[in-house]
Amino acid sequence: MFGWEFPPFNSGGLGVACLGLTRALAERGVEVIFVMPKKLDLAVPWTRFVFADGGDGLESIDMRVINAALTPYLTPSSYDEYRRQGMAMAAGSLYGPDLMSEVKRYAAMAAAIALKEDFDVIYAHDWLSFEAGMEAKRATGKPLIAHVHATEFDRCGGSWGVNNDVYAIERAGMDASHRVIAVSELTKAILMTRYGIAEEKISVVHNGIDETTAPQGDSTLLRLHTLKQAGYSVVLFLGRITLQKGPDYFIRAAKRVLEHNPKVIFLMSGSGDMERQMMDLAAQLGIASNLLFTGFLQGHDRYEAYAAADLFIMPSVSEPFGITPLEAMRLGTPVLISKQSGVSEVVSHALKADFWDTEEMANQILSVVGYPHLKNTLSENGAKDAARLTWSRAAEKVDTVVHEVMHAL
Amino acid sequence: MKSICFYFQVHQPYRVKKYRVFDIGNDPEYFNDRGTGKLNNRLIAEKVAAKSYIPATALLLKLLKKYPQLRVSFSFSGIALEQLERYAPEALDLFKQVVDTGQVEVLGETYYHSLSFFYSPLEFEIQVNKHRDLVRRIFGVWPRVFRNTELSYRNDLAQWADSRGYAGILAEGWDPILGWRSPNYVYQPKDTQNIRLLLKNYRFSDDIAFRFSSREWTEWPLTTGKFGQWIGEAEGDTINLFMDYETFGEHQWEDTGIFHFLEHLPEEMSKNPGIDFKTPSEVIQTYRVRDQVDIPHTLTWADTDRDLTAWTGNPMQRAALDAVYALEQGIHMANDGRLLEDWRKLQTSDHFYYMCTKWFADGDVHQYFSPYESPYDAYIAYMNALSDLRLRVEKAR
Structure with missing residues (x-):
C-alpha cells in the first residue's frame, strides 16, 4: 500500500483514513505493507512500514518541517511558494526542487521496493502515490487498486486552476488500475465525468471513524468554559482555511447570525492560504470580536474545540468525504454540513445546507442556539450515527474489492 | 352472516413552509408556500385529488349505484375538507354525492386531526364539535361513531365518547392487547355503558394498504378472488378494513391495479351469500358484544410500535x-x-x-x-x- 502521510505525521484526512483503514484491514486478516516516501518515526502494531528514501540513518531529520513541506494538500505551485519562503530548508538535498520531483522520486523507488516485497495487490492512495503504484505494477505485473480521497477539482474548488500535470497523473493512475475506490458517490461522479472512468470500475467506500482515529481527551478543563458560562454559544469551523473548505461562507453566515444574536462566538481553527483574507473579511464585516482564529489545532486542543462547540460547521464547496463532522458527532457535537460533501451521503442526523446558502446556514445556527431540544436530539442521534460508521465497515468493502481483483486474475 | 366494514381516512395537513428565524416577527403566514415542492398545500391537494380522491370516488359512486348492498364509511379531517373546498371542489362534490347515496357513513374526529385529547380536554372537545358542525354543513349528517387521530385510543377516550352519546368507537386490533380475542367481533370498552368498540383487522387491511403492490410479498399479486376467499374463511362477525383513502391512487398508484381491485371487490363478494357490507353503525346494531376490552395505555395504528x-x-x-x-x-x-x-x-x-x-x-x-x-x-x-x-x-x- 503506497501512501503519503500517516498520523501523527499528517495534516488532514488522508493520513487519518490510512490509519483507520490499515488497522481495520489487519483485523480482517489482511496483511498490509505500508510504503511512505520518506523515513518517519512510525510504528503501529498492525502494519509494517517501508520507507522509500533508503531508510536507515536519516532519523535526525526535523519531521515537522519535512511533513509540512510534503503535505498532500499543497498544490505544486504552493509547494514552490513554501520552498521560496525557506520553510522546507531543513529538508536539504533529500527533497526535489518541487512537489512533482518528489512524486517522481517516490515512484522511482517504488519499483525496487515492490520487487523486494512479497504481496498480492498494489494499493495506492491519491495522486501523490499513484506514480509509485504504477511503477510497482510495471515492475511486478501485479494488479493495482487506486483509492481516490480527493481529486484536483476538489482541491481547486472547481475547474478553474486545475494543474494539468496532477490531472494527468490522476487519470493515468486510474487508467492503469484494475479497480478504483472513491470515497463517495460525489467523487465517483467526478471520476466518471471529469476523468472518463467507467462506472463499473469504481466502488464507493465511505470513510469511517472509530476509537483509533477519533480525537481523544477529557472534558475537565475546557478553556472556553468561562465564555460559555457567560452565556455565549460556540460555533466551530475546523479545517484548512482554503477555497475548497468554504471559510468565507462560514464568515458570511456568522455575520447574519450576529445581526440577530450577539451571544455567539465563532471559532475558525486551521491554517491555509486564505487565513489572512478571512481575518480581513471578518474585520470588514465588523464581526472581528466574535470571530476567533485559533490556528492549526492538534491533539487535546483539537478535542477541546470539538467538545466545547455547540455546533460544528463544514461549509465545504467541494468535499470528497469530510471526516471532521464524524469526529464532532462522535463527541456529541451537532454538525451542519454542506450538501456538497461525501459525508452527507451517509450521515442522517445532521443539519445540511448548500454551501452558498449562508441565509439557511444562519437560520440553522440560530435554531441550534435557540432551541436546546434541537441541539440535544442532534447530539444524541448524531453520536449513534457516527458510531455506526466504523472503519471496519469500510475495510469490509475494500477487502471485497481486493478479493475481486485477486480472483479476476 | 359475516360483514366487511370499510373505513377510509381522508386527511391533509396544512404543512408549515420553510419558515426561518429571520421571518419571526415579520411574516404571519405559515402555511402559504408557493413553491413547486412538497410544502405547497394547494399543489398537494390538487395532486392528491387528481391521483386519488377524484378517480377513486368516481369509481366508488358508480359501484354504490350498481351494488345497493355496498357500504363504506369515511372520516374526513376538517382541514382536509377545508382544503378540498378551496383547492379541489370537484373532489368534495364527489364525496358529497357518495354520502348522499345513503350507503356511506361519516365518522367523527377532531377538526384539526390533532392529538389534543392527550394535551387539553377542553381543546379536544372544541375541535370535535367544530368537526361535527362542518360535517353537518357539508354532508348533512351527524357522526355517530368516533375515531381519534391516528386511531389513537385509550379507555378514557372510549368513556368520553360514551358520555357524549357515540354509538361506537374505532381502534387498532393489535394482538398483544387483544390476547386470544379476535378483532373480528364487536366489543365493549372497559367501564362504559352503551358504546361499542370496533377493531381494525390490520392483516387484511394492510394486504390492501401496504402489501398490495409489493412484489416481495409471496401473495403478490392480490386478486379479488384470493382476497374474497380469505375473507370467507376468516372467523368472526365483522372484518374491519380501516385504511387511508390515499391508498387508492396515491400510496398504491393506478398502475398497480388498485382501482381494478376496488372495482371488482363488490362483485366478488356478492358471489358469497354469507358475506355482506356494513357501515360501523350497522355492524354495532347487528352483532352482539363478545367481551369487554381494557386498553389503559395509548394504542395507535402506527408502525410496528402501535403507540404514540x-x-x-x-x-x-x-x-x-x-x-x-x-x-x-x-x-x-x-x-x-x-x-x-x-x-x-x-x-x-x-x-x-x-x-x-x-x-x-x-x-x-x-x-x-x-x-x-x-x-x-x-x-x-x-x-x-x-x-x-x-x-x-x-x-x-
Missing part, C-alpha cells in the same frame, strides 16, 4: 407539543380568530410526525415520509413559526 412514539418519541417532538399547548391560555385571552386558527393548524399531528427520528436511524431514510429534508428541518420550521405566533399572542394581549 412516532409523534412524541424524541425530545424535539415533546418540546414542540408542550410549546404549542402552552399557548392555549394566551390564545384564549387574545380572543383573535386569526390567532386561534393558526394555533389550531399548528396542532395537527403531522407536524410532529415529520420530526420523528426513529425511522431515520441506520441511515435508512426510506421510511421517512415527510415534505422536509430531515426531522431537524421540520422542527426548525415549526418552532420558528410557533415563536412568531407567540409574539403575535403577546402583542394581542
Whole structure:
C-alpha cells in the first residue's frame, strides 16, 4: 500500500483514513505493507512500514518541517511558494526542487521496493502515490487498486486552476488500475465525468471513524468554559482555511447570525492560504470580536474545540468525504454540513445546507442556539450515527474489492 | 352472516413552509408556500385529488349505484375538507354525492386531526364539535361513531365518547392487547355503558394498504378472488378494513391495479351469500358484544410500535407539543380568530410526525415520509413559526 502521510505525521484526512483503514484491514486478516516516501518515526502494531528514501540513518531529520513541506494538500505551485519562503530548508538535498520531483522520486523507488516485497495487490492512495503504484505494477505485473480521497477539482474548488500535470497523473493512475475506490458517490461522479472512468470500475467506500482515529481527551478543563458560562454559544469551523473548505461562507453566515444574536462566538481553527483574507473579511464585516482564529489545532486542543462547540460547521464547496463532522458527532457535537460533501451521503442526523446558502446556514445556527431540544436530539442521534460508521465497515468493502481483483486474475 | 366494514381516512395537513428565524416577527403566514415542492398545500391537494380522491370516488359512486348492498364509511379531517373546498371542489362534490347515496357513513374526529385529547380536554372537545358542525354543513349528517387521530385510543377516550352519546368507537386490533380475542367481533370498552368498540383487522387491511403492490410479498399479486376467499374463511362477525383513502391512487398508484381491485371487490363478494357490507353503525346494531376490552395505555395504528412514539418519541417532538399547548391560555385571552386558527393548524399531528427520528436511524431514510429534508428541518420550521405566533399572542394581549 503506497501512501503519503500517516498520523501523527499528517495534516488532514488522508493520513487519518490510512490509519483507520490499515488497522481495520489487519483485523480482517489482511496483511498490509505500508510504503511512505520518506523515513518517519512510525510504528503501529498492525502494519509494517517501508520507507522509500533508503531508510536507515536519516532519523535526525526535523519531521515537522519535512511533513509540512510534503503535505498532500499543497498544490505544486504552493509547494514552490513554501520552498521560496525557506520553510522546507531543513529538508536539504533529500527533497526535489518541487512537489512533482518528489512524486517522481517516490515512484522511482517504488519499483525496487515492490520487487523486494512479497504481496498480492498494489494499493495506492491519491495522486501523490499513484506514480509509485504504477511503477510497482510495471515492475511486478501485479494488479493495482487506486483509492481516490480527493481529486484536483476538489482541491481547486472547481475547474478553474486545475494543474494539468496532477490531472494527468490522476487519470493515468486510474487508467492503469484494475479497480478504483472513491470515497463517495460525489467523487465517483467526478471520476466518471471529469476523468472518463467507467462506472463499473469504481466502488464507493465511505470513510469511517472509530476509537483509533477519533480525537481523544477529557472534558475537565475546557478553556472556553468561562465564555460559555457567560452565556455565549460556540460555533466551530475546523479545517484548512482554503477555497475548497468554504471559510468565507462560514464568515458570511456568522455575520447574519450576529445581526440577530450577539451571544455567539465563532471559532475558525486551521491554517491555509486564505487565513489572512478571512481575518480581513471578518474585520470588514465588523464581526472581528466574535470571530476567533485559533490556528492549526492538534491533539487535546483539537478535542477541546470539538467538545466545547455547540455546533460544528463544514461549509465545504467541494468535499470528497469530510471526516471532521464524524469526529464532532462522535463527541456529541451537532454538525451542519454542506450538501456538497461525501459525508452527507451517509450521515442522517445532521443539519445540511448548500454551501452558498449562508441565509439557511444562519437560520440553522440560530435554531441550534435557540432551541436546546434541537441541539440535544442532534447530539444524541448524531453520536449513534457516527458510531455506526466504523472503519471496519469500510475495510469490509475494500477487502471485497481486493478479493475481486485477486480472483479476476 | 359475516360483514366487511370499510373505513377510509381522508386527511391533509396544512404543512408549515420553510419558515426561518429571520421571518419571526415579520411574516404571519405559515402555511402559504408557493413553491413547486412538497410544502405547497394547494399543489398537494390538487395532486392528491387528481391521483386519488377524484378517480377513486368516481369509481366508488358508480359501484354504490350498481351494488345497493355496498357500504363504506369515511372520516374526513376538517382541514382536509377545508382544503378540498378551496383547492379541489370537484373532489368534495364527489364525496358529497357518495354520502348522499345513503350507503356511506361519516365518522367523527377532531377538526384539526390533532392529538389534543392527550394535551387539553377542553381543546379536544372544541375541535370535535367544530368537526361535527362542518360535517353537518357539508354532508348533512351527524357522526355517530368516533375515531381519534391516528386511531389513537385509550379507555378514557372510549368513556368520553360514551358520555357524549357515540354509538361506537374505532381502534387498532393489535394482538398483544387483544390476547386470544379476535378483532373480528364487536366489543365493549372497559367501564362504559352503551358504546361499542370496533377493531381494525390490520392483516387484511394492510394486504390492501401496504402489501398490495409489493412484489416481495409471496401473495403478490392480490386478486379479488384470493382476497374474497380469505375473507370467507376468516372467523368472526365483522372484518374491519380501516385504511387511508390515499391508498387508492396515491400510496398504491393506478398502475398497480388498485382501482381494478376496488372495482371488482363488490362483485366478488356478492358471489358469497354469507358475506355482506356494513357501515360501523350497522355492524354495532347487528352483532352482539363478545367481551369487554381494557386498553389503559395509548394504542395507535402506527408502525410496528402501535403507540404514540412516532409523534412524541424524541425530545424535539415533546418540546414542540408542550410549546404549542402552552399557548392555549394566551390564545384564549387574545380572543383573535386569526390567532386561534393558526394555533389550531399548528396542532395537527403531522407536524410532529415529520420530526420523528426513529425511522431515520441506520441511515435508512426510506421510511421517512415527510415534505422536509430531515426531522431537524421540520422542527426548525415549526418552532420558528410557533415563536412568531407567540409574539403575535403577546402583542394581542
